[in-house]
Amino acid sequence: MGVGTLPAGWTARAAEIGDVDRAVEMMNARSQKFYGENQITRENVEAWWKSPRFDQATDLRLVFDADGALVGIANISNPGEPYAEIGCAGVTHPFHEQDSALWDWMHAWCLDRAQEFVPLAADGARVAAVSGIAKKDSARAAALERAGFAAVRVANHMRIDLSSSTPVAVWPEGVSLRTVDVDNDLHALVALYLETWRDHWGFIERPFDQALADWREQIESEGERFDPTLWFLAVDGNEIAGISLCASHIAGDSTRGYVTGLGVRPAWRKRGIALAMLHHTFAEFRRRGYTAVELDMDSQNLTGALRVYERAGMRPVRQAVTYEKELRAGVDLATRELLS
Numbered sequence: 001m002g003v004g005t006l007p008a009g010w011t012a013r014a015a016e017i018g019d020v021d022r023a024v025e026m027m028n029a030r031s032q033k034f035y036g037e038n039q040i041t042r043e044n045v046e047a048w049w050k051s052p053r054f055d056q057a058t059d060l061r062l063v064f065d066a067d068g069a070l071v072g073i074a075n076i077s078n079p080g081e082p083y084a085e086i087g088c089a090g091v092t093h094p095f096h097e098q099d100s101a102l103w104d105w106m107h108a109w110c111l112d113r114a115q116e117f118v119p120l121a122a123d124g125a126r127v128a129a130v131s132g133i134a135k136k137d138s139a140r141a142a143a144l145e146r147a148g149f150a151a152v153r154v155a156n157h158m159r160i161d162l163s164s165s166t167p168v169a170v171w172p173e174g175v176s177l178r179t180v181d182v183d184n185d186l187h188a189l190v191a192l193y194l195e196t197w198r199d200h201w202g203f204i205e206r207p208f209d210q211a212l213a214d215w216r217e218q219i220e221s222e223g224e225r226f227d228p229t230l231w232f233l234a235v236d237g238n239e240i241a242g243i244s245l246c247a248s249h250i251a252g253d254s255t256r257g258y259v260t261g262l263g264v265r266p267a268w269r270k271r272g273i274a275l276a277m278l279h280h281t282f283a284e285f286r287r288r289g290y291t292a293v294e295l296d297m298d299s300q301n302l303t304g305a306l307r308v309y310e311r312a313g314m315r316p317v318r319q320a321v322t323y324e325k326e327l328r329a330g331v332d333l334a335t336r337e338l339l340s
Contacts (some may be wrong), residue, residue, distance in 0.1 A: 009066030
């Protein structure tokens with residue numbers, strides 16, 4: 001489709017590792033505008049740019065104005081097999097968010113690069129470009145719509161402010177809690193993830209070996225920041241029934257904990273395990289001196305998770321919207337409804 005034209009004197013190029021600080025500064029300028037806080041750290045960007053499936057030469061473009069200031073970042077994400085959804089993102093500095101030529105150039109570049117992955121998808125499979133944005137980011141929404149994307153889903157960012165009245169976790173008979181032993185538990189955790197998230201909207205099945213490699217990469221990228229004592233497992237005998245996997249900080253803010261994944265295997269649902277895991281998670285963060293816990297979830301979760309979070313005392317504090325553009329028609333590999 002071609003990527004169009006940038007304003008006179010503006011340039012675009014691939015990223016270099018020396019660009020990390022400028023990229024962090026620009027992305028945080030935008031997160032300050034919409035969230036009132038920095039959400040990106042140097043460690044985040046370095047891990048992203050060093051990821052095995054990310055190629056700095058082909059998967060990201062930095063856009064500079066005529067004075068050499070960084071004004072935009074466009075990137076795609078290589079999802080690996082089955083190549084059914086390709087992440088596309090364009091982000092501008094707040095000073096340039098009304099610059100339609102910049103937005104349009106970035107989204108056209110993303111879509112051109114995303115098209116290169118389409119032949120890798122299985123024959124007959126639908127392939128789509130996806131992009132997630134803050135619900136109130138109207139300039140970015142308008143740019144996505146100009147590029148042919150449509151809003152398909154809303155997610156809630158949930159929060160609970162911790163107090164001394166955090167409920168005690170009540171476990172079903174036979175179920176107990178322990179923390180993860182990464183060396184021995186990782187295979188079982190990945191298998192649980194693939195089983196548990198299979199009935200979540202938008203889930204796309206991936207090969208086990210690829211999912212396992214992604215988990216290992218994520219743990220390694222965290223380095224010393226990874227705290228296995230915040231990965232909680234609900235166990236029933238020798239079976240892992242559910243997980244509450246947590247991070248010890250949000251963008252470097254050690255006063256707030258984050259639940260990166262909470263799930264219960266289908267055979268153990270409706271027994272109060274998810275609520276017990278949340279109560280245990282909140283109590284442990286409070287014991288460590290944290291003031292709040294946050295997580296992100298699909299606002300129309302097919303399994304009714306929102307009701308559990310609300311029962312646990314969490315509330316939505318903001319929303320994000322997923323936009324999608326079909327790149328090739330075909331059989332949709334993503335979960336869209338419960339099959340029961």
